[in-house]
Amino acid sequence: MTQTANKPDEGRRDAVLPPVDVIEDATGITLFADLPGVAKEQLNLRVEADTLTIEGEVGLTTPEGLQASHAEVQVPRYRRVFTLSKELDAGKIAAEMNHGVLKLRIPKAEHAQPRKVQIRVS
């Protein structure tokens, strides 16, 4: 899995690059992404060909007349794009959101799972 630059048509609206952890084990890849403020309904996960796009809108309840005095999060949107490699099974991605953390599990295709090759000695 490698990262690709955002495509020009997607870069029209500003977005923050969320921090991620990517861990690979024998049966697949687990990805964690920090998306604070994104409700489950505001999360947009897409796989097109071999491109995985994670996108989310921040929805905060703000009181009327709020004036910001200090803002470290200035763009209410996250976006990050990854290129999936062939051995990953994009059709079986499982996603869950918990307290603003997205957890994605991308399994490897059956044929790509590690197999121990028996060596016969005759």
Next chain:
Amino acid sequence: MIYRSLFPRDIYSEFDRLQRDLQQAFDASPSIRGFGRGGYPALNVGGTAQSVEIYAFAPGLDPEKIDVNIDRGVLTIEGERASVLPTDEKSAVHINERFAGRFRRVVSLPDDADPSAVSAEYRDGVLHLSIRRRESALPRRIEIK
């Protein structure tokens, strides 16, 4: 500086250094408690006529384990976020950017904030604190008899 020219081709570390230099040059109010940006959790602070509003972008926490204290006008948010990285040797970590460990962020509140009237809500990984301003500090029209 000699060490910069020792590894002239590491362009990414050069970018990293450039970013830090720029951050230092442009950050209008470098705080003694570290840079204002890039910490965990990220903070947005604002206010209305009636209240001071603080949003801490702190995903992946157990709400029971977030400590919020106000002491003499200084608000402290602290806690700990567990690492998700595997400890076994069969897994490989390809990217590790998310914060893990203990954190503590401090905000000094305006004088009219009332520490006894605070509401705190944790939703979708954002801790929202709303601190009412004291009644006596609210703008008031004075009647002339």
